[in-house]
Amino acid sequence: MTEALLQAPKRLYRTALAALSPQPHSLNMIGFGFDGTACFRKGTAIAPDAIRLVASDIESYSPYLDLDLEETAPFYDLGNLIVQQSGDPHQDYLAAHARFTDLTAGLDFAGSGIKFLTLGGEHSISYSFIAKYLQAFPDLVLLHLDAHADLRDGYQGYHYSHASVIRRCLDHFGPDHQLLQFGIRSGTKDEYAWMRAHQTLAPSLDAFVAFIEGLPRERPIYLTLDLDYFDPAFLPGTGTPEPGGQDFFSFIRILQALRHKNMVAADVVELSPPCDLSGNSDVFATKVVRELILAFHREG
Numbered sequence: 001m002t003e004a005l006l007q008a009p010k011r012l013y014r015t016a017l018a019a020l021s022p023q024p025h026s027l028n029m030i031g032f033g034f035d036g037t038a039c040f041r042k043g044t045a046i047a048p049d050a051i052r053l054v055a056s057d058i059e060s061y062s063p064y065l066d067l068d069l070e071e072t073a074p075f076y077d078l079g080n081l082i083v084q085q086s087g088d089p090h091q092d093y094l095a096a097h098a099r100f101t102d103l104t105a106g107l108d109f110a111g112s113g114i115k116f117l118t119l120g121g122e123h124s125i126s127y128s129f130i131a132k133y134l135q136a137f138p139d140l141v142l143l144h145l146d147a148h149a150d151l152r153d154g155y156q157g158y159h160y161s162h163a164s165v166i167r168r169c170l171d172h173f174g175p176d177h178q179l180l181q182f183g184i185r186s187g188t189k190d191e192y193a194w195m196r197a198h199q200t201l202a203p204s205l206d207a208f209v210a211f212i213e214g215l216p217r218e219r220p221i222y223l224t225l226d227l228d229y230f231d232p233a234f235l236p237g238t239g240t241p242e243p244g245g246q247d248f249f250s251f252i253r254i255l256q257a258l259r260h261k262n263m264v265a266a267d268v269v270e271l272s273p274p275c276d277l278s279g280n281s282d283v284f285a286t287k288v289v290r291e292l293i294l295a296f297h298r299e300g
């Protein structure tokens with residue numbers, strides 16, 4: 001390996017151990033601050049370090065899951081995948097994706113229990129991880145929380161755009177993969193027609209939670225969370241806010257179901273700290289990340 005793949009963060013996530021490569025049978029946090037194809041307002045590149053910074057100052061205990069970061073299994077913070085800004089977003093995306101491929105080359109995700117919790121970056125970064133987990137788990141369930149359907153076949157000239165990330169993942173779907181979406185409230189007529197035809201959009205929070213509860217305990221699940229899933233009244237710090245969104249407690253209900261299942265990886269994308277100078281969105285996102293880390297913890 002001649003080129004550096006990872007950059008140490010300004011500070012590690014609290015309670016996390018440092019690691020320079022993905023650790024087996026463990027949760028691995030990694031920042032992927034790529035924001036090249038964001039179409040409206042940028043700023044997601046600094047989100048991973050913003051979340052690490054706030055994490056030092058919030059409680060480690062979750063009253064919702066009755067778990068404490070200090071008492072759960074140790075996990076690793078790999079730092080940030082190196083992302084270059086050459087001015088050509090397509091080339092920068094492919095270069096960052098190639099670094100991820102180098103970082104995970106030869107790793108058997110299914111056999112070695114490598115769980116990634118990825119902090120974006122814009123939503124296009126999720127593709128690198130989801131494609132890898134789809135390949136490793138032929139029966140993976142992809143849960144997609146977002147305001148946007150992200151089913152366009154490319155956007156503004158970019159094949160791997162944040163507006164097409166779920167479409168790109170579908171390119172890798174086999175017969176036993178499954179997609180379920182919730183929170184979507186913005187898309188094209190074609191995207192909505194596709195979701196109706198394939199019944200991928202849960203009609204309510206109850207339906208989404210019931211779907212998770214009905215999954216076999218060992219069925220592998222990947223959760224991709226675009227933070228614009230939440231209403232901009234709660235979390236305005238995102239590039240493409242959409243009114244009519246969900247609240248924090250909807251997400252807690254989802255995690256209370258997921259914690260009893262086999263979540264193999266997750267990502268949290270589209271936090272844009274400069275879009276909310278009050279800093280409230282950073283705190284909101286950091287609490288979401290804390291709950292997610294805890295939801296990976298499996299009891300006996």
Ligand SMILES: [Mn+2]
Pocket residue numbers: 146147148226228229240270
């Ligand atoms: Mn979105």
